[in-house]
Amino acid sequence: MDVAELITRYEDKDLLRLLTAGSVDDGKSTLIGRLLYDSKLVFEDHLQSLEKDSKRVGSAGDGIDYALLTDGLKAEREQGITIDVAYRYFATPRRKFIIADCPGHEQYTRNMATGASTADLAIILVDASQGVLAQTRRHSFITSLLGISHIVVAINKMDLVGYDEAVFEKIRTDYLDFAQRLEVKDIHFVPISALAGDNVVERSENMAWYRGAPLLTHLETVNVGSTRNFIDMRFPVQYVMRQSADFRGYCGSVASGVLRKGADVVLLPSRRTTKVKRIASYDGDLEEAFPPMAVTVELEDQVDLSRGDMIVRPDNLPTVAADLESIIVWMNDKPLSPERPYLLKHGTTTVRAEITRFAYKFDINELSRKPAVKLELNEIGRASVRLSKPLAFDPYARNRATGAFILIDATDNVTVGAGMILDRRTFDDADEEQKKGPVRERKSQVTPAERADRLGHRAATLWLTGLPRAGKSTISFALERALFDAGVHATVIDGENLRLGLSRDLGFAALERSENVRRAAHVARTLNDAGVVCLVALVSPYAIDRDEAKETIGPDRFFEVHVDAPVDVCEQRDTEDLYRRAREGQIPRFTGVSAPYEAPTEAAHTLDTAQLSVDESVQQLLDMLRQAHVITPDT
Amino acid sequence: MTKRFSLSHLDQLEAESIHIIREVVAEFENPVMLYSVGKDSSVMVRLAEKAFSPGKIPFPLLHVDTSYKFPEMYEFRDRYCKELGVTLDVYRNEEALADGANPWDLGTSRCCGLLKTQGLLQGLARGKYDAAFGGARRDEEKSRAKERVYSFRDKHGQWDPKNQRPELWNLYNGRHHPGETIRVFPISNWTELDVWLYIHRENIPIVPMYFAKEREMVVRHEQLIPLEGSTRLQIGEKPQKIMCRFRTLGCSPCTGAVRSDADTVEKIIGEIMTAKHSERITRIIDHDQDGSMELKKREGYF
Numbered sequence: 003m004d005v006a007e008l009i010t011r012y013e014d015k016d017l018l019r020l021l022t023a024g025s026v027d028d029g030k031s032t033l034i035g036r037l038l039y040d041s042k043l044v045f046e047d048h049l050q051s052l053e054k055d056s057k058r059v060g061s062a063g064d065g066i067d068y069a070l071l072t073d074g075l076k077a078e079r080e081q082g083i084t085i086d087v088a089y090r091y092f093a094t095p096r097r098k099f100i101i102a103d104c105p106g107h108e109q110y111t112r113n114m115a116t117g118a119s120t121a122d123l124a125i126i127l128v129d130a131s132q133g134v135l136a137q138t139r140r141h142s143f144i145t146s147l148l149g150i151s152h153i154v155v156a157i158n159k160m161d162l163v164g165y166d167e168a169v170f171e172k173i174r175t176d177y178l179d180f181a182q183r184l185e186v187k188d189i190h191f192v193p194i195s196a197l198a199g200d201n202v203v204e205r206s207e208n209m210a211w212y213r214g215a216p217l218l219t220h221l222e223t224v225n226v227g228s229t230r231n232f233i234d235m236r237f238p239v240q241y242v243m244r245q246s247a248d249f250r251g252y253c254g255s256v257a258s259g260v261l262r263k264g265a266d267v268v269l270l271p272s273r274r275t276t277k278v279k280r281i282a283s284y285d286g287d288l289e290e291a292f293p294p295m296a297v298t299v300e301l302e303d304q305v306d307l308s309r310g311d312m313i314v315r316p317d318n319l320p321t322v323a324a325d326l327e328s329i330i331v332w333m334n335d336k337p338l339s340p341e342r343p344y345l346l347k348h349g350t351t352t353v354r355a356e357i358t359r360f361a362y363k364f365d366i367n368e369l370s371r372k373p374a375v376k377l378e379l380n381e382i383g384r385a386s387v388r389l390s391k392p393l394a395f396d397p398y399a400r401n402r403a404t405g406a407f408i409l410i411d412a413t414d415n416v417t418v419g420a421g422m423i424l425d426r427r428t429f430d431d432a433d434e435e436q437k438k439g440p441v442r443e444r445k446s447q448v449t450p451a452e453r454a455d456r457l458g459h460r461a462a463t464l465w466l467t468g469l470p471r472a473g474k475s476t477i478s479f480a481l482e483r484a485l486f487d488a489g490v491h492a493t494v495i496d497g498e499n500l501r502l503g504l505s506r507d508l509g510f511a512a513l514e515r516s517e518n519v520r521r522a523a524h525v526a527r528t529l530n531d532a533g534v535v536c537l538v539a540l541v542s543p544y545a546i547d548r549d550e551a552k553e554t555i556g557p558d559r560f561f562e563v564h565v566d567a568p569v570d571v572c573e574q575r576d577t578e579d580l581y582r583r584a585r586e587g588q589i590p591r592f593t594g595v596s597a598p599y600e601a602p603t604e605a606a607h608t609l610d611t612a613q614l615s616v617d618e619s620v621q622q623l624l625d626m627l628r629q630a631h632v633i634t635p636d637t
Numbered sequence: 638m639t640k641r642f643s644l645s646h647l648d649q650l651e652a653e654s655i656h657i658i659r660e661v662v663a664e665f666e667n668p669v670m671l672y673s674v675g676k677d678s679s680v681m682v683r684l685a686e687k688a689f690s691p692g693k694i695p696f697p698l699l700h701v702d703t704s705y706k707f708p709e710m711y712e713f714r715d716r717y718c719k720e721l722g723v724t725l726d727v728y729r730n731e732e733a734l735a736d737g738a739n740p741w742d743l744g745t746s747r748c749c750g751l752l753k754t755q756g757l758l759q760g761l762a763r764g765k766y767d768a769a770f771g772g773a774r775r776d777e778e779k780s781r782a783k784e785r786v787y788s789f790r791d792k793h794g795q796w797d798p799k800n801q802r803p804e805l806w807n808l809y810n811g812r813h814h815p816g817e818t819i820r821v822f823p824i825s826n827w828t829e830l831d832v833w834l835y836i837h838r839e840n841i842p843i844v845p846m847y848f849a850k851e852r853e854m855v856v857r858h859e860q861l862i863p864l865e866g867s868t869r870l871q872i873g874e875k876p877q878k879i880m881c882r883f884r885t886l887g888c889s890p891c892t893g894a895v896r897s898d899a900d901t902v903e904k905i906i907g908e909i910m911t912a913k914h915s916e917r918i919t920r921i922i923d924h925d926q927d928g929s930m931e932l933k934k935r936e937g938y939f
Contacts, residue, residue: 009837
């Protein structure tokens with residue numbers, strides 16, 4: 003073959019990114035060294051220093067210590083361990099390989115997650131003389147969690163067990179037994195000896211019973227094309243290029259799906275629709291672009307699109323929400339906690355983020371779940387995250403590119419965690435199922451219509467939200483009096499009363515407020531089920547908590563009322579000096595002063611209590627109830 | 638379907654590099670691209686052109702010049718930057734040069750320390766650059782295998798191997814406090830062969846020194862030392878005409894050539910595919926001591 007032909011072949015070859023995991027003694031570095039050595043890509047001067055080092059510090063006796071080819075930093079070479087993810091490169095005429103070499107000692111979770119995030123395939127090393135160990139399970143679990151669907155179990159040191167097929171079969175069976183619990187599509191087993199070179203590059207004559215391909219042949223031919231999502235078109239805007247008044251280009255990498263010239267698109271978050279006018283690149287305009295291509299898009303209409311926005315197809319939208327459920331891998335000495343503020347980077351967007359709830363953490367040794375209140379370094383758990391503004395995302399299992407995020411410490415800017423977004427519906431259902439066990443919902447024999455007939459009115463919840471001292475309680479109790487006098491069964495669920503009783507165990511952190519709202523919502527629902535009109539007077543500062551309350555109670559009987567008054571008006575009414583004490587730091591997390599308030603955007607009614615008297619407010623709410631046919635027009 | 642939507646390894650590497658370059662430009666105030674005149678720099682500059690096409694590269698190039706480069710390099714640099722229409726910022730550590738810094742009297746390490754390491758830090762400070770693209774690749778040297786794409790430096794420009802940010806997916810964390818700087822390596826995942834294949838595919842101009850021709854050389858410690866720079870002959874040495882080429886371009890007193898008759902990119906690639914020596918062997922600076930690159934990096938060298 004002449005050089006020109008060779009060049010064409012090398013230029014067109016494919017790329018496979020893989021990770022290798024195993025502990026210090028599994029022979030991982032030896033395997034990688036062997037792959038580099040046997041694919042003849044170790045340069046001569048490296049080879050000379052390898053021979054020199056092998057004699058000086060090597061652990062392979064008089065032979066060549068292949069592990070020394072892959073060790074890097076001086077400190078670790080002297081300690082004989084690898085301390086971080088190292089990237090290795092080699093190529094055959096069929097493929098270029100990028101190996102993320104992940105060490106298996108105590109920092110393995112952080113390192114493996116890092117290596118796995120960009121890999122399509124994982125080689126898990128098992129020492130044939132040891133069998134499947136706890137760490138084999140841990141490495142496999144993290145691999146599967148990070149969405150790698152191809153695993154090669156390299157059963158190493160076969161030379162130490164006399165190349166015995168029975169040993170290989172036993173390990174294979176043991177591995178498959180536990181791997182049933184992992185979501186890995188393709189598991190492949192190869193018996194090897196990295197030290198002796200059996201089944202690494204060349205087929206081993208010592209294991210005639212093994213009919214499969216040597217490891218390298220498998221790596222050259224395995225089809226990992228399914229790793230990328232070519233269905234859901236997502237184009238996050240990375241950089242806006244303004245070359246002149248009439249040219250505005252949106253630069254970015256196609257995250258998933260296929261972007262086509264002339265296609266109808268929707269812009270998020272604005273939800274404006276337009277068309278793709280042009281897909282530009284240095285090498286000329288393109289008809290279509292797919293992952294991971296980096297291109298520049300021009301749109302038909304002059305729109306205001308900025309970094310972090312996303313271009314999608316109208317018939318295939320991602321979830322757009324300010325809260326998400328996720329699996330988080332924690333990578334920092336300071337634990338992940340609801341008490342600390344974080345930044346979340348997703349695609350090309352960075353937003354503020356806060357943990358609102360931990361569902362559980364994994365016990366990686368047992369592969370079981372445990373309750374959690376925080377995550378320590380190298381722990382993995384499921385947490386709910388609330389964001390400062392909505393993001394467009396997909397479940398990680400469906401779309402790695404739009405389902406992944408990193409968490410950044412807002413104070414020191416360090417990357418502290420990695421997150422994978424869950425498909426809330428399926429996971430919640432599965433979780434609920436597990437939690438509930440044999441519990442199932444029982445139905446009442448009395449219908450709401452029957453109750454309404456007897457009582458003379460329907461049931462409803464008026465959810466009064468607003469700043470402290472905006473007038474929620476005063477109006478609620480006045481309305482309760484008016485309703486009672488008119489023959490309507492009504493009652494008040496008051497925030498401060500809740501804190502004295504049902505919720506006296508709760509503080510004012512975001513997730514405790516959420517729990518308080520959840521409890522109030524369930525009480526209101528029960529009272530509504532009994533036919534009672536319920537007036538909830540509760541600050542309930544977070545929109546997503548109120549949305550959840552609406553779901554709990556039922557959207558058709560839930561009326562969100564924004565009791566709206568400017569902070570200074572509330573402060574004037576504040577006879578107990580709450581605002582002043584909050585400003586002086588005596589009362590922590592006081593809404594409107596040291597904690598946020600998210601005003602309703604689609605309230606059923608807004609009461610401007612700076613302008614309205616209590617009576618006027620009560621009359622407006624009565625009118626609202628009449629119009630909604632909760633109470634009769636003559637009530 | 639997978640065949641239809643598949644990219645060659647070069648296209649994938651290109652896309653990844655463009656993504657990194659754009660990300661830095663979007664998240665940093667004042668980026669700069671370090672330009673060493675070498676082939677890796679040429680590839681990096683082409684990637685920057687591609688990232689912002691049909692527009693122009695939105696940042697300057699910075700050449701940290703030691704004054705000891707080969708004349709062909711200066712000539713190529715000035716012509717290439719002019720053709721590209723890109724701003725070229727040249728920095729020399731004039732103070733050290735005025736004090737007579739040279740590799741013969743100071744030794745390679747100290748000379749590099751002053752003219753390259755200090756020069757780089759001073760050049761970045763003068764331009765108030767907060768992000769600097771560099772053409773280093775992880776396969777060049779063992780200690781680079783662990784280098785991140787974003788490499789954070791403290792306010793003295795120093796690198797702490799224990800305190801680097803994890804990098805997951807393509808989500809690079811560019812958050813930085815005022816005064817902190819980063820080095821960014823957009824071609825981290827490229828190998829020497831990838832670089833040459835890309836130069837071939839894209840027709841990227843490179844300094845003619847990479848191509849073999851007959852040059853006046855002196856053979857010293859089995860290395861070919863060029864005489865066209867400022868090399869001084871040692872006792873007993875005789876210059877001779879040798880067909881050779883340069884695999885890496887550095888300063889003329891410290892860069893060796895290899896015997897070769899590869900005078901085209903194709904021939905060079907043919908040579909690399911059967912290469913016996915890794916490319917850094919002709920960089921004399923690496924032979925100072927075991928693990929010397931890592932020591933240099935801790936001090937702020939690229």
